[in-house]
Amino acid sequence: MPRLSVDTKKCLKSGQCTYLHPDLLQEGPDGRPVVLVAEPSGAQIQEAEDAAEICPAMAIILEA
Numbered sequence: 001m002p003r004l005s006v007d008t009k010k011c012l013k014s015g016q017c018t019y020l021h022p023d024l025l026q027e028g029p030d031g032r033p034v035v036l037v038a039e040p041s042g043a044q045i046q047e048a049e050d051a052a053e054i055c056p057a058m059a060i061i062l063e064a
């Protein structure tokens, strides 16, 4: 099962990931995303891949 994580040091707080994928990522108190589903499965794997692709800072990591 792939693992979803965020490199908060790279995050620019642009907000695309939490806006487009609120079921996977939620904005935390510091403006950076908090991962809600650390081990996506089924359709959420594609969603997590999309989130990683749209991040302008390449801060969203999906490890196989």
Ligand code: SF4
Pocket: 006, 010, 011, 012, 013, 014, 015, 016, 017, 018, 032, 033, 054, 055, 056, 057, 058, 059, 060
């Ligand atoms: S899309 Fe990337 S840079 Fe923007 S808030 Fe999410 S993790 Fe941070």
